Amino acid sequence: MARGAGEPSAKRAKVDEADEEEDPLVRIRKGVVRLLEKASANISFIAREAIAFAFPFTLCADFEAKNEKLFRRLPPELWQKIVDENLHPNDLVALAMTCRFFREKQKDLGKKMVTDLTSDHLCDLRKSGRMPSHSMGWFQWVCDTFEFLPGFNWSYGSPGITPTWLMRRVKGAVHEGDLLNYAVFQGSIEILRWLVEEKGWEPNPETDQWAGLGGSIEVLEYLWETGNLGIWGGEREHEFTRDVCAGAARGGHLEALKWARSQDPPFPWYEETCTNAAAGGHLNVLRFLRAQDPPCPWGWLTCAWAAKGGHLDILKWARSQDPPCPWNEWSCANAARRGHLDVLKWLRRVDPPCPWDERTCQKAAKGGHLEVLKWARSEDLPCPWNSETCAEAAAKGRMEILKWLRRQDPPCPWNSETCTRAAKGGHLEILKWARSEDPPCPWDSTTCVWAAKGGHLDILKWARSEDPPCPWDSTTCVWAAKGGHLEILKFARGQDPPCPWDRRTCYSAAQGGHLDVLKWARSQDPPCPWREGTCFRAAAEGHLDVLKWARSQDPPCPWDEMTCAYAARRGHLEALKFARGQDPPCPWDRRTCFVAATEGHLELLKWARSQDPPCPWSRHWCREQASEYGHRHIIDWIDQQEDESDAEYRESNDSDSDRSYDSSGDESF
Structure with missing residues (x-):
């Protein structure tokens, strides 16, 4: 029971009063105030100002002392209940900033003070009734x-096709467009007008989808009348208003969808509109x-997303149409991933049945749905499986499922990916069991790589202690350095023979901002090699301390134009100023201005062009x-410039440089 919970109120009040008198922070504050009052008649104006400045801090000490006394009476489980049931996740930051006690309490509860403005998260909150x-x-x-970056930066493209640097936002950055889209989703025309008309913030290519998700016709009308729907590349394109329909369908806002289609011409729609409604x-x-006439188009994703959400009524209706909505193997796979056995059974019982393949078993294993796996394999024509099924079970630490898979006749196949995924997830017991089987599950160097990347020193030590040891290569050191796992790096290099390393170890440490790792790597005999990649990766992530140290060495770590370009890409003006302020300055070329314009970093672009001589650029580009x-x-500023110079672009083709793609997972631009 909390202290004082069972005491009479009068007695408890006396105890509280005594506690207040005994509180050291409160006693100190009162003493300071009395001394200041006695001296106030004889002190100068400057001293009076100092008192006025200091007084609020004494009050803060008073309030925090009372908070400590009162709030700590509540047991942890009650705090958990208060936060979970009454506080919106996006308000955790605001609560933490209120006082030290709230900040510490959230840490105690394991709450992440991160504002999640993703559409899926906000839609789930609204659906659950917890959206304030x-x-x-x-x-x-x-x-x-808070500080917001201007404009809006968004990711698009396909992994493996679109360069990584085009798909990746600045880590942790929040743009004006993020908050504007949140206001659009919330549906407040007053707030939206304030952001657009008073703050001067501009809608962006994702505003259409957010307006549809929010479902406010008033907001949609305002954006449409002010020319702020269908914006692409700074221009209005009617084609891109299709995202309004897709967003309205995802949010279930039928009236907003009807409004969009009633415009002249109607807002376009496409297969994603039906997919979103099903999802x-x-x-x-x-x-x-x-x-509608003609109907909104649909495709196999409509059934796949209905199955993923467990929406059997939608699946039945979609397949009852003439012609039925198309489907493929992903419908069964998605049902299995979420454990919707009733949906999976229906999919396979209809005539003709929905097709399935190895992905059904893979997703069931990944989701931990053993009953789905058993049913799928018990059918007259068992659902096919492959080695990825065991790998998915190992990745999630599903020992029961993995054992069941291997006890079947014939057993589910496995390969080195099972050990790799176990190491990646930190599941030592699964790794030990897999290697104890007869024959043992195979493994390769990626097992050590993922153990190092995840900071799992126990797994790495065990893997290397086996006879024969699990193989490793230089990539093990790369990922240990990138993750800041110095103890793992020391262990790897302390073996006989040591785990090999190369220049990627240094630039991975720099990329992660791990100066202690970089110093240790360079202090070895012989030192770990480095090249230009160390500097430009430090600059890319804004690790100015790493960049300064690397350049202070004798001889200094080499750098080239990529250092300035990567600093500009991420908006790290201080890193760019440092690089250009050296003697001789770090070289740059027009890529610096190019990426600054691409990412919307106006202050950085202004500074680069204001230098003597200015950073080269292609104005048009x-x-x-x-x-x-x-x-x-950025466009407005460029149009105001009188300088018409246009630098000639020469692309480097140095295939042996640190710019090329490598196993650390970064790409050049």
């Missing part, structure tokens, strides 16, 4: 308290979409990139 309506005051507080479980929306990514502030 933030006031104008909240938005004003956020704008006054959200909105059968009424899907019926409306397909009842920079403007084109700013336009493509919707950075109106």
Whole structure:
């Protein structure tokens, strides 16, 4: 029971009063105030100002002392209940900033003070009834308290096709467009007008989808009338208003969807509109979409997402149409991933049955759904499986499932990926069991790589202690360095023979900002090799301390134009200033201005062009990139410049440089 919980109120009040008198912070504050009052008649104006400045801090000490006394009476489980049931996840940051006690309490509860503004998260909150309506005051507080990058930066493309640097946002960065889209989703026209008309923030290519997700016709009308829907590359394109329909379908906002289609010309729609309606479980929306003339198009993703959400009613209706909605193996795989056995049974019982393949067993193992696996394999024509099924079970630490898979006749196949995934997840017991089988599960150097990357020293030691030891290569040191796992790196290099390393170890340490790792690597005899990649990866992540140290060595770590370009890409102006302020300065070329314009870093672009001589650029190229990514502030500034110079671009083809793609997972631009 909490202290004082069973005491009479009068007695408890006396105890509380005594506690207040005994609190050291409160006693110190009162003493300071008395001394200041006695001296106030004889002190100068400057001293009076000092008192006025110091007084609020004494009050803060008073309040925090009372918080410590009162709030600590609540047991941890009650704090957990208060936070879980009454606090919106996106308000954790605001609560933590209120006082030290709240900040520490959230850490005790294991809460991550991260604002999640992703559409899936906000839609789930709204569906669960936990989506609050933030006031104008909240938005004003956020704008006054936090720093936002101008414009909007978004990721697009396909992994393996689109270069990594085009798909990746600045880590932890929040742009003006993020908050504007949140206001659009919330549906407050007052807040939206304030952001657009008073703050001067501009809608962006994702605003259309957020407006549809929010479902406010008033917001949609405002954006449409002000020319802020269908924006692409800084220009209005009617084709891109299709995201309004897709967003409205995802949110289940039938009236908003009808409004969009009633415009002249109607807002376009496409297969994703039906897919989103199915994913959200909105059968009424899907019926409306397909009842139009011509109907909204659909494809196999409609059934796949309905199965993933367990929306059997949508699946039945979609397949009852003439012609039925198409489907493929992903419907069964998605049902298995989420453990929707009833959906999977229906999919396989209809005539003809929905096709399935190895992905059904893979996803069931990944989700930990043993009953789904057993049913799938018990059918007259068992669902096929492959080695990926065991790998998925190992990755998630599903020992029961993995054992069941290997006890079948014949057993589910496995390969080195099973050991690799176990090491990646830190599942030592699974790794030991897999290697104890007869014959043992195979492994290769990626097992050590993933153990090092995850910081799992126990796994790495065990793997290397086996007879024969698990193989390793230089990539083990690369990922240990990138993760800042110095003890793993020391262990790897302390073996006989030591684990090999190369220049990637240094630039991975620099990329992760792990100066202690980099210092240790360079202090060895012989030192770990390094090249230009160390500097430009430090600059890319804004690790100025790493960059300064690397250049202070004798001889200094080499650098080239990529150092300035990567600093500009991520908006790290201080790193760029340092690089150019050296004697001789770090070289740069027009890629510095190019990436600054692409990412919307106006202050950095201004500074680069203000130097003597200015950083080379292609005016046309920079403007084109700013336009493509919707950075109106960059376009306006470029148009105001009188300098018409245009640098000639020469691309490097040095295949042996640190710019090339390598196993550390980074790409050049």
